[in-house]
Amino acid sequence: MTVLPQLAPLRKVNPVNSANTVGSSKLSIVDLTKRYAPGLEPAVDRLCMDVEEGHLVALLGPSGCGKTTTLRMVAGLMDPTAGSIVVDGKDITQTPVNKRGMGMVFQSYALFPHMDVAQNVAFGLQMRKVPSGEQAKRVNAALEMVKLAHLSKRKVRELSGGQQQRIALARALVVEPTLLLLDEPLSNLDAKLRETMRSEIRSIQQRTKATTLFVTHDQDEALDMADRIAVMNGGLIEQYDTPAMVYERPTTRFVADFIGQANFLTAQVLSENGQAADGERYYKVEVGGLGRYSAVGAPGLAGSSREIVIRPHRLRASLHPRPGDDAIAGTIERVSYTGDTIAFAVRVGDRRLLAQSMTSSADMPRTGDAAYLSWEAADAFLLPGHIRGSGT
Amino acid sequence: MTAPTETQQLMSVRAGVLPGALEKAKAARDRRTYLLLLLPAILGLFATFLLPLGYMVKMSFDRGAPDGVIESAFTLDSYVRALSDPYYWQVIWNTFQMGIIVGVLCVLVSYPIALFLVRTRSRFRGLLMAVAVAPLLTSAIVRTYGWMVILGSNGLVNSSLHSMGLIDAPLKLTNNMTGVEIGLVEIFMPYAILTMVSGFGRLSSQLEEAAGSLGANGFQVFARITLPLSLPGVLASFLMVFVLTISTFVTPTLLGGGTVQVLATEIYDQTTGVLNWPFAAALSVILLALFGAIIAVYQRLTRKIGG
Amino acid sequence: MGFYTKYRTAATALAAASVLALSACGGGSTPQAGSSTSGEVNIIAYASVWQDQYTAAVIKPFEAKFPNIKVNYVAKRSSADMLSALQGQKSKPNTDVAIMDQSVSQSGNQQGLFAKIDQSTVPNLANVPDKFKDKNGYGPVDMLDAIGLVYDTKTFPTPPSSWNALWDKSNCGKVNVVAPPSLLGLSLTAITSNMQGEDYTKSIDKGVAKLKQLAPCIQTFSPQPDEYQNVITGQTVLGLGQNARGQFYADQTGKKIGVAFPKEGTAYQINTINLIKNAPHSAAANTFINYALSAEAQEAFAKDLFYAPSVSNAVLPADVKSRVVPTDGSLKILPLDVDFMASIRDKWTQTWKQEIIPAK
Incomplete structure (x- = not known):
């Protein structure tokens, strides 16, 4: 993984096209396509992706983006229309679900209501004909792992949502699956519990070193838990990278928009203005009607039209511009106070920009104030993709 | 986005530490509301069901004379007669046996259909469901006549079996218990299917998928997940068919050819032919006791399954 | 023949008794x-x-x-x-x-x-x-009205003249009777008993034995939709029925069905x-x-x-x-008065259910 992901082609991220990549990955998905009916738009479109051993990869995207369909095809619960799924170098595309040896946690947990906790966890071991003495040991170990060994004789319906979640996890992990598949596992929990479970699932995953595919629509979950995030949209992977890169260096406007909040400014890239870190370049850019500013981006963007992404917390709103900084003058439309941060909606011409700062600042504008928005050049990122509809 | 909102926190706090007294008062208020809402149903039930039932029980202790005269009394004559005559024990046994056989067969043939209806994702599901229960639109009498034609000695079954060379003489499929049971199984199938479909609530494709992902093959998924989870529906369905069967009188009369003696036909004869209503009432109470016994067994079983 | 006279006498006596009773009550x-x-x-x-x-x-x-x-x-x-x-x-x-x-x-x-x-x-x-x-x-x-034998006119070009036609082996399996508590079955019990030379007011054992011989040949003891339609549709060729309806359906079906009073006499439906x-x-x-x-x-x-x-x-x-039941004494009528019927209805019904029908 030395290739800078944001420079990868849009449609096919990390294509698995040579034998050496198959050998080094735990899971390789090659050109996987699902079309529910002939003539319909594919739900998953020629998707390619490698997952390294021990990694937790989040499939992130809005509903209908194809992330659950992808997961179900990997699990063997759904047949792909085309493409293949390779695990440990073996093509398992035609292998039935019960022979794949994966562990899956469903959104509804899918615990068997007619069995108690221990019976649920033991189910996979029974199917594998594990001797009963060993079964009991492993069930107990799995329950210890999720800290619920004391509930082993409970009925499923007597458990809370969080407990059911853990049992589902224990049931999936007890069989030492080749892959752990989690389908929106936290979406049925309340907000507080969700955060606890996040770190717990992550720590169990790291302890067991289970290679994990995790479907979620919640960007915070993905950023928090994943080693890699595949941002999906319309059956395609828009970007497949580390959480930091997905956040800081989105490859498309969709990714930037979906992960956190973002301000977009359309700019004409005028000229290179020196080397930046990681092989990037500084540029002089002209933002229509506002003036000339600095931004950062991949090499070779001079002379083109690009979108600048600035995260709100990288935009500083102040009553007085700092000398020497790039700054845009605007009017504060709304101030919202959320405790640890304060957010500003700033009217700049016909644009509306969002800025966010810590609440300690003394130089704090109020609604109706004329204010300045400023940023550092390294925080204004030029999206590598062309602006949709523009020729260059 | 990540931190719980104020309201959520507040709610979790309130749910956790609501004082017991407040909770009790609220429960009492709820109970009163429920009672008030139930009142029309209770009154209706009382007038249309309990009152006549009470009257029937009372009549079963009256003294019946063979000429139809009912003498108000409190006597156990009718019960003594019914329970001391081996013939009526035979009738009770026939009734019970018929209920069990029809119930089991009906559940067996309806189960795959109900399972299919619950699991299908076809857009014709609604239509298929309607087709499955459509026989309810025709009366049991009409359908019984249909079976008389189909099962008769020159009927569809016998003539096709004969033309295939499988039988020499027509099978006796009507005017006996066999015919009654065949007819009842078909007639009660819509009820069985409906009851099962609504009783399969705990079944879900996700549970079957989960079992599959844990290594269970198709048969193991059925045996370990689908079947146990559908048992409450199966039991309810059996109970339904059993109760309908032992209380039905039309089909045993029409398809039984006078040879099938069950409690319902016996009650009918006593009521309309012999005019001994107290005795008919006593037989009805015995039938009710049979209901009660099977319902008690049913509740035992469901408690065990639902555990 | 002596029996016939005896019962005719009994019937007359009964009628006379009712006359007396009537004149007594205002x-x-x-x-x-x-x-x-x-x-x-x-x-x-x-x-x-x-x-x-x-x-x-x-x-x-x-x-x-x-x-x-x-x-x-x-x-x-x-x-x-x-x-x-x-x-x-x-x-x-x-x-x-x-x-x-x-x-x-x-x-x-x-x-x-x-x-x-x-x-x-x-x-x-x-x-x-x-x-x-x-x-x-x-x-x-x-x-x-009175109980008669309803018959298929093709099978019986001449109307059956005796109740014994029911026992005729050539009709076996194509014969219906309506079992008690129907009046038809009760009447047949009395008629059969009478034919066996019994006084049915005292015992019907011989009649029951005779009816048990008939049972295996009976197609149904509860004809559906009724005893007439069974003959009309060709399901059976002979059975019990009431004269009035038999005559009516004979006209309706172009004489496909006929109804006859056998010579041994019959019983009224009143x-x-x-x-x-x-x-x-x-x-x-x-x-x-x-x-x-x-x-x-x-x-x-x-x-x-x-x-x-x-x-x-x-x-x-x-x-x-010529097609309604004679009330002038020209046809032998077994006296089955209301009180007697009331006294035996249940008993005879049970006899059928427990002895005659199971003999099928």
Whole structure:
């Protein structure tokens, strides 16, 4: 993984096209396509992706983006229309679900209501004909792992949502699956519990070193838990990278928009203005009607039209511009106070920009104030993709 | 986005530490509301069901004379007669046996259909469901006549079996218990299917998928997940068919050819032919006791399954 | 032959006894409700063919004659159904007249459901022979029918002349009887017992033994939809049936079905016409009953549904007369009076269920 992901082609991220990549990955998905009916738009479109051993990869995207369909095809619960799924170098595309040896946690947990906790966890071991003495040991170990060994004789319906979640996890992990598949596992929990479970699932995953595919629509979950995030949209992977890169260096406007909040400014890239870190370049850019500013981006963007992404917390709103900084003058439309941060909606011409700062600042504008928005050049990122509809 | 909102926190706090007294008062208020809402149903039930039932029980202790005269009394004559005559024990046994056989067969043939209806994702599901229960639109009498034609000695079954060379003489499929049971199984199938479909609530494709992902093959998924989870529906369905069967009188009369003696036909004869209503009432109470016994067994079983 | 004479004597004696009983009881009249020439009359009687024919032959002409009286007909499947309906409204009747089987109306009489009928308000009662009057003054016989053998005319070019045709092996499996508590089955029991030389009022053992021989050849003991349709559709060729309906269906089907009285004699099926006690329109009801007992109404119904009239002044054309049950003594009738039937109905029913039907 030395290739800078944001420079990868849009449609096919990390294509698995040579034998050496198959050998080094735990899971390789090659050109996987699902079309529910002939003539319909594919739900998953020629998707390619490698997952390294021990990694937790989040499939992130809005509903209908194809992330659950992808997961179900990997699990063997759904047949792909085309493409293949390779695990440990073996093509398992035609292998039935019960022979794949994966562990899956469903959104509804899918615990068997007619069995108690221990019976649920033991189910996979029974199917594998594990001797009963060993079964009991492993069930107990799995329950210890999720800290619920004391509930082993409970009925499923007597458990809370969080407990059911853990049992589902224990049931999936007890069989030492080749892959752990989690389908929106936290979406049925309340907000507080969700955060606890996040770190717990992550720590169990790291302890067991289970290679994990995790479907979620919640960007915070993905950023928090994943080693890699595949941002999906319309059956395609828009970007497949580390959480930091997905956040800081989105490859498309969709990714930037979906992960956190973002301000977009359309700019004409005028000229290179020196080397930046990681092989990037500084540029002089002209933002229509506002003036000339600095931004950062991949090499070779001079002379083109690009979108600048600035995260709100990288935009500083102040009553007085700092000398020497790039700054845009605007009017504060709304101030919202959320405790640890304060957010500003700033009217700049016909644009509306969002800025966010810590609440300690003394130089704090109020609604109706004329204010300045400023940023550092390294925080204004030029999206590598062309602006949709523009020729260059 | 990540931190719980104020309201959520507040709610979790309130749910956790609501004082017991407040909770009790609220429960009492709820109970009163429920009672008030139930009142029309209770009154209706009382007038249309309990009152006549009470009257029937009372009549079963009256003294019946063979000429139809009912003498108000409190006597156990009718019960003594019914329970001391081996013939009526035979009738009770026939009734019970018929209920069990029809119930089991009906559940067996309806189960795959109900399972299919619950699991299908076809857009014709609604239509298929309607087709499955459509026989309810025709009366049991009409359908019984249909079976008389189909099962008769020159009927569809016998003539096709004969033309295939499988039988020499027509099978006796009507005017006996066999015919009654065949007819009842078909007639009660819509009820069985409906009851099962609504009783399969705990079944879900996700549970079957989960079992599959844990290594269970198709048969193991059925045996370990689908079947146990559908048992409450199966039991309810059996109970339904059993109760309908032992209380039905039309089909045993029409398809039984006078040879099938069950409690319902016996009650009918006593009521309309012999005019001994107290005795008919006593037989009805015995039938009710049979209901009660099977319902008690049913509740035992469901408690065990639902555990 | 000696038996025949014996029973004829018995029948005469019984008839004589009822005459004596009748003359003993005066029959008090009850006050009349409503007008005798206007208003409405609610009658309860049999359903289907019977209702159609009775409406056409009696009710329509009555309404033509008394245009201010409207007749409402409530149809019931059986006399027992009528009885239970009347029991339900005993405290406040809304029915005025009931036409039902004598055995059931007798029970109604004893239960106090019916009022006595008085010749002063029903003058035509004078034309009802004593043997057809109720000995206590309740509703008299309105019409008579009898049990016969219904047969397929193709199988029987000449009508079966003996009940023994039922036992004929060549008809085995194509024969129906209607088991008790139906009157048909009860009558057959008495007839068979009588044919075996028993006094059925004392024992029916020999009759039962004979009927057990018949059982294996019986297709059904409960013909559906009824005993006539079974013969008409060719499902059976021979069975028990009532003469009136048999004659009616014979005409309806172009003589596909026939009905005959075997030489060994038969038993009546008798319908009485009854005035409900405290009837809301008793005056108009008496007018109706009087009309129902008129020669005109009795002749019309005999022509339509082949019931024998119960009044002496009814004169039937020869072709009708030959098809209704004779009431002049020309046909042997086994006396199965109401009280006797009441005493054995349950017992004989159980005998059939426990001995005869299981022999199939």
